[in-house]
Amino acid sequence: MSSSQPSPSKSAAQGPSSPIADAAPFSLSAREPHVPADRLVAEMVPPPRFDSVRFDTYIPDPQQPSQPEAVRVLSAFAAGLGPAPEAGKRRWFAKKAPVKASGPRGVYLDGGYGVGKTHLLASLWHATPAEPQLKAFGTFVELTNLVGALGFRQTVDTLSGHRLLCIDEFELDDPGDTVLVSSLLSRLVENGVALAATSNTLPGKLGEGRFAAADFLREIQGLSAHFRPLRIDGEDYRHRGLPEAPPPYTDEQVTKAAYATEGASLDAFPALLDHLAKVHPSRYGALTDDLKAVCLTGVTPVPDQSTALRLVVLADRLYDREVPVLASGLPFDKLFSEEMLNGGYRKKYFRAISRLTALARDAKGLVAQ
Structure with a gap:
């Protein structure tokens, strides 16, 4: 397990005047996991999302x-x-x-x-x-x-x-x-x-x-x-016969959901991107240890290629672990610029959009109707 400890969210949008839950949500921006090499070897198995899949559970088109x-x-x-x-x-x-x-x-x-x-x-x-x-x-x-x-x-x-x-x-x-x-x-x-x-x-x-x-x-x-x-x-099965991804929520909705959901994290999107630059991508799995949901406020376009590639790795780890993502700001299909989507890493960016969209669908139930 990661040596990082859950911390109250400091960088996310401010919550309501009276807390909805007894404990504040985690902050990914406050986590600095350290992962020993033997954990990297031991974890070379199919991730939780694919732990129970078999050939006979594959549904061919x-x-x-x-x-x-x-x-x-x-x-x-x-x-x-x-x-x-x-x-x-x-x-x-x-x-x-x-x-x-x-x-x-x-x-x-x-x-x-x-x-x-x-x-x-x-x-x-x-x-x-x-x-x-x-x-x-x-x-x-x-x-x-x-x-x-x-x-x-x-x-x-x-x-x-x-x-x-x-x-x-x-x-x-x-x-x-x-x-x-x-x-x-x-x-x-x-x-x-x-x-x-x-x-x-x-x-x-x-x-x-x-x-x-x-x-x-x-x-x-x-x-x-x-x-x-x-x-x-x-075609992409994540969109085959499924409803469109939900539109982004408001900052207030995301913050309330984070406080009301046990094991959720809450971060301002720009602050999280800054933090990812300080954590080696091999530790992004540990960064998400024990998370039940990721709540992000103020999603904006990714500013540069290096930041975009780090976000791709985080999206992969969240998808592997089936962690729903609830966000405010821009929809996930607006994360990457046209230049990025037409460049050498376009396959990675389209994969990240596809996976984050699937996780956004999974997060719909976190918002009170």
């Missing part, structure tokens, strides 16, 4: 034949991995003899937003016949953060004892991360680790539309050889 085909291919992939030798006896940092891989050692789920890629990836993790400590699941950002915490050699030793590594939202945003992940996955493949990943772009196209793409195109092509691409077509 009948208009998209690629979706049931993905279930078939991934089920066979999981079965083909087989139980690991001496399952349950290996330790995180145990080494094993390298295994020569023949052909792709992984599968790459490519598709748009909300077609169920993470659902399928988590289902693969659950279906793989190995003990939980011999399977790892994390986002691309979490994987790079793990390398930063443990060091490259220790990360290779740690993950080489696994049967499967699942990487969600595989995105290469700079040459440094490209070289790092390319080297890591190559070493893991040599040691017999199976790979699975999701993204919104085919492996051979990962660098297109990104900064300095020419500088690391060769590394991207090397990565693509490790994966069998599996296309998943369809």
